[in-house]
Amino acid sequence: MRRELLSIMLLLCIIVFVVSAEEKPPRKAPPLPDVAVHSLGPQKLAPLPPVPVPPDNPQTPMKILLGKQLYFDTRLSADNNESCASCHDPAMGWSDKGPTSVGIKSQVGPRRAPPVSNSAYMPLQFWDGRADTLEEQAKGPIINPKEMGNTHEKMLETLNSIPGYVEEFETVFGKIPIDLDQVAKAIAAYERTIVTTDSPFDRYAKGDKTALTPLEAQGLEIFNGKGHCTACHWGPNFTDGRFHNLGAKNKEPMEDDLGRYAVTKNDKDKRAFKTPTVRDVASRPPYLHNGSEQTLWDLVEFYNRGGGDDDSNMDPLMVPLGLTKGEMEALVAFMKVAVTSNNPEVANEKPIPPDEFPK
């Protein structure tokens, strides 16, 4: 009798569970890169949803074009030599040849340029997450002495002296003189169009089971299983947007980079860096924040060893994976081909020819 009661109660519990947890209505695309969504923990690998757009910076075709011009315009830098594209070059997977980025007067920066593609989905910007939005982020490189080496005042002076830009800004924002927020908003609007879609993986996830070769499909299985990759590289953009220490330390003479710690001053964040997207990763070697792994194969070997140098602060998710050579090949095949996008507007984006900039 007791047992029957127990069974009935269990059954009731299960029914209540099942009914109360009826398939939740699909989450609407959040209006902002929603840190709350990321704080919910791992989500399925999937095609990217529509890009989140902040309400105070709606996308318009004119604004996007203006942003594109600014993005490729070297006149934003102090020596008229650097543009955003110098380090975030569409031909190099929206990154640069590395290992770390080289800015004004050939100064070598301490970190690698992350791809601008899909950065619109990142809940926080930079390797250490010190900027919340693309708008805030875009103001940074212009005045970074090792990047474009300018001042905001001088950059605005330059832009305000170019009648073509003044006219465009007036049409887009209805207000002149050009100010810093406008510049940032325009660049951010352009960046929100740099979204990589239509990779074999996306087609596979939408149901075309022929989109991946058997080897790539094995790679996906390992990515989401034995390789533990989706423990951090999850969701449509293959990233948790959080910070982890993989033990990829800088070697002498480069100084130690404390990563996220610089922002939070929390010891647990020492040498932790933001998880980058894995989308289109084949087009932008070398890898990691300091460009220390040359190829995808090297990187997979790095993970298979359980990460880089022993570090008391190593992420607890880093364990040797026991991947065999064949499994590593499958994983590399997956990352080489399966997550490489084919949408032409992003894959074939060309810099603006010099004579087409506003004069």
Place this chain on the structure above:
Amino acid sequence: MKKVLLSLLLVSIIFLLFADRGNAIPAFARKHSFNCNMCHTAYPKLNDFGQRFRDNGYQIPGQVGGEKSIFATSPPIAIRALPGYDIYKTECCKMNSFHIFGVDILAAGVFHENLSFLFIYTPRIDEPAADYTGPQDGLNPRQLASVESANVVFSNVIDNKLNFRVGRFEPSYLPFSAKRSYYLFSPYEIYDFATPMNTFIVGDNQLGIEAAGHFKSGFKYAVGFMNGNNGNPDNNNNKDIYFRLLKTFGRGDGQSAGQRIGIFGIYGMQPTSFYGSIVSPFGETDGFINKQFYRIGLDASINWSTLNFQFLYMIGKDDKALNTLRPTEDYEYSGGFAQIDWAVMKNNRLVLSLLYNWVFPPDYDEQGKLKTYSVLGRYYLGNWEAVNVALHLEYTYKGRTICRFREDIIGMVIDFAF
């Protein structure tokens, strides 16, 4: 019969409800959209990642605070069932039958940051004697109805140096999980060995409370208090105590990478008399003249490539007052096992394993003396998100020295969990 029907109904209802959901269960894998291999070397054996996940209160380590609670996921319920066929042979006879070798209904999840639970219910399976209507209802059930686990985990009380588990759980003194072993027909015999008058079984889930934690240096510890009466209310007023200490070497926790060695010990009391003792409304008794017993052991787990070598040696001693066979002597026994697991195919699709068990009781208890040799292969049909179906083939030779009695068991099972 009614119970069987009820269980069947239950299973099929759950099955139907989940069948069209596309993304089905094991509660955790489904919650995270992971494949089973994220946490299992091959289901059900945990890898290092899975072990860390478990130790962290079923939260992804390093991601604490970012876990969906059970209220934000679909029902965190999973089922494992083991339909199959066996051939059983002794020196005199040979038998064979189809069976349901086991069914588990599991629920698990995170209530709130650092507060999680695990619940496992095993329904009674009355086959093969389901229609038996003698004095003992359901003679010789395959599986008893039991709340195998119902525990709450308070994790990261002081980082991961202090975590608590309360309820009925698999105690951490077991270096190798009995519940997550690949073997379905050959248990770790030393875990299940029963001494003459002691109700404590090493391999059973216990009721109690445990504190556990780990340190950056590779040390892990666990200490606990328990009834020491398996899943039952205690039979005396003494709580049994235990500890476990292990050290890992290299990267990994020794589960699927790196190496580890450890020791464990259990010290407890068993009553020798119930004369005049009182049974509470909750089932416990205050048995008298409690006598001590202990179990201690050491273990090692060594990994090389996709090979995992596991070794355990244990000795046990019960006070002579508990030794009904020879009341002038303490009852002493020893035993252990050695196992090699090999993940053969890509993504651990095929697992092969060898297991040797031995139990050496004292001479006067010769029929308990046992050696078993087992071999198994498990082939996983797919490694789909949160679903696992494995074809399981196992052979065990059990030799008892007494009368040179031997048993041969061949088991074929479809082990599915979703």
